[in-house]
Amino acid sequence: MAAYRIGIDVGGTHTDAVLLDENNQVLSETKSSTTADVMTGIYQAMHEVITSANVACEKIKYAMLGTTHCTNAIVERKGLNKIAVIRIGAPATLAVKPLVGVPDDLRAELGKYVYLVEGGHEFDGREIVPLDEAHLYEIAKELKGKVDSIAITSVFSPVSQAHEERARDIFAEVLGSDMAISLSSEVGSVGLLERENATILNASVVNVAKTAADGFIQALKNEGIEAKVFFGQNDGTLMSVAYAVKYPIFTVACGPTNSLRGASYLGDLSDAIVVDVGGTTSDVGVLIHSFPRESSLAVEIGGARTNFRMPDLISIGLGGGTIVRIDENGDFSIGPDSVGYRLPEKAMIFGGDTLTTTDVAVALGKVELGDPAKVAHLDRALLEQVYAKMVVLVEEAIDKMKTSADPIPVILVGGGSILFPTELQGASTVIRPEHSGVANAIGSAISQVSGQIEKIYLLDEIGREIALQAAKEEAMSEATQAGANKDTLVIVDIEDVPLAYLPGNATRVRVKAAGELKQ
Secondary structure (H helix, E strand, O other): OOOEEEEEEEOOOEEEEEEEOOOOOEEEEEEEEOOOOOHHHHHHHHHHHHHHHOOOHHHEEEEEEEOOHHHHHHHHOOOOOOEEEEEEEEOOOOOOOOOOOOOHHHHHHHOOEEEEEEOOEOOOOOEOOOOOHHHHHHHHHHHOOOOOEEEEEEOOOOOOOHHHHHHHHHHHHHHOOOOEEEEHHHHOOOOHHHHHHHHHHHHHOHHHHHHHHHHHHHHHHHOOOOOEEEEEOOOOOEEEHHHHHHOHHHHOOHHHHHHHHHHHHHHOOOOEEEEEEOOOOEEEEEEEOOEEOEOOOOEEEOOEEEOOOOEOEEEEOOOOOEEEEEOOOOOEEEEEEEOHHHHHHHEHHHOOOEOEHHHHHHHOOOOOOOOHHHHOOOOHHHHHHHHHHHHHHHHHHHHHHOOOOOOEEEEEEOHHHHHOOOOOOOEEEEEOOOOHHHHHHHHHHHOOEEEEEEEEEEHHHHOHHHHHHHHHHHHHHHHHHHOEOHHHOEEEEEEEEEOOOOOOOEEEEEEEEEEOEOO
């Protein structure tokens, strides 16, 4: 039987939804305003897209959600779990306490129960000191009834997870198997403090992810849909609900990556630069083999330094609702603030009193929208200057993302992409594909499921071939657990970096496997 799929992507301004048939053709699409509580906007978008397609509910077998729930919770410090932070690394790591590089207000919220336990490993996998299991049992008893999520980080756990896994077993034994436990070896990469922060943030948004998942599943049931639910993650692939609740931090920044995947699909290009123009910002990213290029830098989330995988993006404060200010001397400034989802009431073309980038494009005849007569009185020569500056801002962002001077294809997507011309400096061609306004929702609906691992191997002991094979098998096993069909798995990314500062020919290996959804 035909299996249709719904894709929903929640942005700061709009919640977009699409319904695709079994050949991934768009049957219906909608944009509804993102609501303060997020879920209402999701219900509205889902209801609209199902009603307008007029499709039997039993045909819809898959539902994909790309959401900003977890990002917003961290940024706004709302709805976070009561967590305990366990670092296994005494006496070696006592000089720097956990939650370094985390803003004071977030540290006050997340740092109520912090413990340093003896244990951890050297860079070559040897124990620094044996794990203090008695101390862990004491901590577990002390935490009973006080916390609902635990973040465990051990020194050099990307080399050996033994101490983290033993600690997890002890906490599960004392506090029950349904206690949420995050292990740093499964969340972040090499670098103790940033990996620890990523794990702490992951532990803090487990409830937020659960609430979002339960709400989404309930919304589908209300429409009479029994579908398998998946969440978008920030490498442009999907994960099952169970996986998303275990690793909610991977949903951070999944919106722009959904747009990149959707752009690749709609533009039929595997290597390009994508400019995703929303209501508030434009995100510029790079597609390599149809997947987003990853950032190699430490990333700040809600002010906390972390090092888990994130897409390599530049965000500029330029979108469809960006406010343009002109003073009496004819000088102007563009943004970075925006009217956001209030564009239909605030923009001049809709009878509002705020000059936005959309008004500028309409006044110059670049876009047909609203009532052009309401902006006809504006000084055209000055607006031409404003528009030229808008284009330059996008061209500069594209230039920053390029790795060579050669022109490269550019795909324009997002609701605000209509503002920009189909010729840009540094672009070999500029494509604005059909359905580009909902590329993010399409990206979430057509995505594959992936698994990724990052570990340090000592090649002197096991050899490069065996290390790479082990890493590939582990990545494929991760992808299968996340919901991928084993028979369709392919290795989409492999990277091995020798760590010159470590003996034993140590090498950091990162492998990503992706495959189609399990039918």
